[in-house]
Amino acid sequence: xxxxxxxxxxxxxxxxxQLYEQIRKLILGxxxxxxxxxxxxxxxxxxxxxxxxxxxxxxxRLSAEGxxxxxxxxxxxxxFELPEDCLNAKRLASAAEACVQDFPTRRKIAFEGxxxxxxxxxxxxxxxxxxxxxxxxxxxxxWRRLIxxxxxxxxxxxxxxxxxxxxxxxxxxxxxxxxxxxxINVDPDQIIIVAxxxxxxxxxxxxxxxxxxxxxxxxxxxxxxxYLYESYRARLMPVCVDESGLCVEDxxxxxxxxxxxxxxxxxxxxxxxxxxxxxxxxxWAWRTGTYIVEDDYDSDFRYRGSPIPALMxxxxxxxxxxxxxxxxxxxxGLRIGYLVVPKHLAGPARTAKALLDNGxxxxxxxxxAEFLAGGGYDNHLRRIRQSYAERRDCLADCLKRHFGEVVIxxxxxxxxxxxxxxxxxxxxxxxxxxxxxxxxxxxxxxxxAACDFGGCAYSERAIMLGFSSLNERQVRTGIExxxxxxxAARSPSYAAAKLHSPxxxxxxxxxxxxxxxx
Ligand SMILES: Cc1ncc(COP(=O)(O)O)c(C=O)c1O
Numbered sequence: 001x002x003x004x005x006x007x008x009x010x011x012x013x014x015x016x017x018q019l020y021e022q023i024r025k026l027i028l029g030x031x032x033x034x035x036x037x038x039x040x041x042x043x044x045x046x047x048x049x050x051x052x053x054x055x056x057x058x059x060x061r062l063s064a065e066g067x068x069x070x071x072x073x074x075x076x077x078x079x080f081e082l083p084e085d086c087l088n089a090k091r092l093a094s095a096a097e098a099c100v101q102d103f104p105t106r107r108k109i110a111f112e113g114x115x116x117x118x119x120x121x122x123x124x125x126x127x128x129x130x131x132x133x134x135x136x137x138x139x140x141x142x143w144r145r146l147i148x149x150x151x152x153x154x155x156x157x158x159x160x161x162x163x164x165x166x167x168x169x170x171x172x173x174x175x176x177x178x179x180x181x182x183x184i185n186v187d188p189d190q191i192i193i194v195a196x197x198x199x200x201x202x203x204x205x206x207x208x209x210x211x212x213x214x215x216x217x218x219x220x221x222x223x224x225x226x227y228l229y230e231s232y233r234a235r236l237m238p239v240c241v242d243e244s245g246l247c248v249e250d251x252x253x254x255x256x257x258x259x260x261x262x263x264x265x266x267x268x269x270x271x272x273x274x275x276x277x278x279x280x281x282x283x284w285a286w287r288t289g290t291y292i293v294e295d296d297y298d299s300d301f302r303y304r305g306s307p308i309p310a311l312m313x314x315x316x317x318x319x320x321x322x323x324x325x326x327x328x329x330x331x332x333g334l335r336i337g338y339l340v341v342p343k344h345l346a347g348p349a350r351t352a353k354a355l356l357d358n359g360x361x362x363x364x365x366x367x368x369a370e371f372l373a374g375g376g377y378d379n380h381l382r383r384i385r386q387s388y389a390e391r392r393d394c395l396a397d398c399l400k401r402h403f404g405e406v407v408i409x410x411x412x413x414x415x416x417x418x419x420x421x422x423x424x425x426x427x428x429x430x431x432x433x434x435x436x437x438x439x440x441x442x443x444x445x446x447x448x449a450a451c452d453f454g455g456c457a458y459s460e461r462a463i464m465l466g467f468s469s470l471n472e473r474q475v476r477t478g479i480e481x482x483x484x485x486x487x488a489a490r491s492p493s494y495a496a497a498k499l500h501s502p503x504x505x506x507x508x509x510x511x512x513x514x515x516x517x518x
Pocket of ligand 1: 118130131195196197198199222224262267295297324325326327332336337
């Protein structure tokens, strides 16, 4: 066995003393356990490039102090009974360890936060988890071809620092995309490439927030935003949503440092912010000096009607910061999104990005730029939009078939719907638990990566169903099983068992807000 020893030939300490000290430390630190054989003196001398005598003298001293024992035919090994001295030394070592453990209680880290639940750790056979693209949809062939081609032309671009705002070709391609698609006409200089919406949210918070500042936010809201602002110790001011999106009349009269909003497909309820409310919202932002952070995470999937222009496209005062992502349309593992800022924020945003990470990896940006500019992205979107529309229709049909005239919201756009449970059905938390027992994942607001601040009309009776990652067969079986779970729960034996178990925890609800029609 080789033991990890390194001797310093230039040290003023003798080689023998160094060897003694290092073996002793290995024993006291527990790396050489009692009974562990040590290499023969000749072998260790060869390993270390020292004379055999040096090793023998060190072994002799360690034996004399009780750390080592030697037996004929067995050789030298670590003593089973360590001497009293060693125990004292061990005590000292454990006291030092206790100091290390004690350190965190004396020194607080500045960061406090909780992570958003975007990763699903459950392994259910039929999982209607939200915001997950079809696992087979990644354009792997095109990507492989583009990576190979891009690498050939990389030059120094992989070895040099680049513009922290991102590759100009990609920013141009994004500007060309969001012009017609979202009605946003911007200069590529206003675009910063980021690692998904989440980094964009962080950058905007860095630009606009300090501890104690107020943030107006939808209720319920996307956890990734709510928990982020919380970690900045901002004062969160939840504002209810209804079937026309954010209730603009409930916004604080005095304004806020920023407002976070998901106008295309409210997360999680799926409502679309009406044009009339968009205009009133922009007016409020302008009057109160509030920046609006518009998270447009899944607007590439619009199935019905023409899209309402993004808030940023309607804004003439420079109040809106827009966030887009390729996490939903291509894949979350890619970690590419973009922040579009008003002209006056372009400089500070670029600096904040530079300070954060010096810019996004070049290769992915270059490949994505080609994919967008060459028309690959449009073709890809057309294909998956069609397939998601079929899955969504299948889901709506299955719900109708098993549960009658159901009320759903959010079906015009995106990758999930909200199912508003009628009084004849169990509440959302109960339904989620019953479905899970039948191998199906369906989600309440809070468990579906949303933050329910309480006082929300949808807390108890909204179930979130993501449809994009399940094929139609899986959708059908999943909903069949949910129906079977509900039927089983209506059986007298189940009801009797339930009488003896505590009710599932549900959040407070405020009645009176209308539910959306399908
Ligand atoms: C509303 C909303 N915004 C942003 C994101 C995350 O986007 P990204 O992966 O780009 O950080 C999600 C993810 O589910 C989301 O639901």
